[in-house]
Amino acid sequence: MTNKHSASLTYRDAGVDIDAGDALVDRIKPLAAKTMRAGVMAGIGGFGALFEVPKHLKEPVLVSGTDGVGTKLRLAFEWQRHDTVGIDLVAMSVNDILVQGAEPLFFLDYFACGKLSVDTAASVVGGIAKGCELSGCALIGGETAEMPGMYPDGEYDLAGFAVGAVEKSRIIDGKSIAPGDLILGLASSGAHSNGFSLLRKILTHANARPGQDLGGRPLEDVVMEPTRIYVKPVLAALAAHGAAIKGLAHITGGGLLDNVPRILQPGLAARLRRDAWAMPELFTWLQRNGGVADAEMHRVFNCGIGMVIVVPADQAEAVKATLAAHGxxxxxxxxxxxxxAPDAPQTVVV
Known part of the structure; x- marks a missing residue:
């Protein structure tokens, strides 16, 4: 029973706008529809999304991954760059499950904010849908949480969840990697979505401003360049070369030094030649303006390599050619x- 001397309170009075949430769902549905693929049985709108396990796999193994975008979001807020962080969100999960040989099947997102801006949220989800298109997976569900008092106005957080499948006999686990195998490096598009706490500190230290030139492009374009999605080229290489691809590593938090050892047996190490690839201008700028040591650069940033692939020496050129043909x-x-030695580093950069 309401008090006749007081106004009747609503959810909107408490800071949650259900109508705005409904409007966002209406904006999202056509974006998600563009990502549909075989296997989707029920997508956005229900309590749960349904996806049929691919029938062409004899012994399908599901591979899952989850991640966020990290403090790159702070720059998205400051610079009002909301259209690409959704691509980052998808990339961080689908690239992770790819390294075990899995084809991404579907993706779900979680968008949390204090006060829902339909335009901002639709821009973010538009990026998520674009990332799903680039990786060939379906955006089949998600959650938008408006939580007054939890986040400042204009800010939000993101989480993403990807599920893929791989034939059990074709799971890539790195166990066949042996001395003499070569390491291929696939170029990154920039800092991707890692190391941004240090990157932002260097921007502040250097008094960097949006609009200033960095390698012939506006600084904010270089810094916010979305994470490269390697799914389609790597799946093509796996289809063409099969067992020749012995191991894959996604170069994320921990950089080259910490991620490559994740696919190596204890008695092996990776020797990387620093002069074998060109470090993009962004990283040389960060190192110079932050006075960052080489070892720290290699442990925090991808330094221009977003994915590594281990192959036998006699098949390296063939695998390289297939990847190059796919961009x-x-x-x-x-x-x-x-x-x-047992306690020696497993990644050495010379």
Whole structure:
């Protein structure tokens, strides 16, 4: 029973606008529709999304991954660049499940804010849909949470969840990697979505401003360049070369030094040749303006390599050619060696 001496409160009075949420769903539906693929049985709008396991797989194994965009979002807020962080969100998860040989099947997102701006949220989800198109997976569901008092006005957080499938006999686990194998490096598009706490500190230290030139482009365009999605070229290489691809590593948090060892057996190490690829201007600018040591650069940033692939030496050129034919810039950046000692580093940059 309401008090006749007081106004009747609504959810909108508490800071949650259900009508805005409904308007966002209406904006999202056509974006999601563009990402539909075989296997989708029920997508956005229901309580749960339905997806049929691919019938062409004899022993399908599901591979899942989840991630966010990190403090790159702070620059999205400051610079009002909301249209590409959704691509970052998708890329971080689909690239992760790709390294085990999985084809991404579907993606779900979580968008949380204090006060919902339909335009901002639709711009973000538009990027998510674009990322799903680039990776061939369906955007089949998600959650938009408007939580007054939890986030300042104009700010939000993102999380993403990807599920893929791989034939059990074709799971890539790195166990066949041996000394003498070569390491291919696939070029990154920039900083991707890692190391932005240090990157932002360097921007502040250098008094950098949007609009200033960085390698012939506006600084904000270079910094906010979305994470490259490697799914379609790598799946093409897997289809063409099969067991020749012994291991893949997505170069994310931890950079080259920490991610390559994740696919190596304890007695092996990766020797990378620093002069084998050109480090993009963004990273040389960051190192120069932040006074960052080489080892720190290699551990925090991808330094121009977003994915590595380990292959036998006699098949490296063939795999490289397939990847290049699908738009990748590929370099032979090192080789697998025996580890010097049980406690020696598993990635050495020379």
């Amino acid at each position: 990748e810039q590929v370099s032979v950046i090192g080789e697998i060696i025996e580890r010097a």
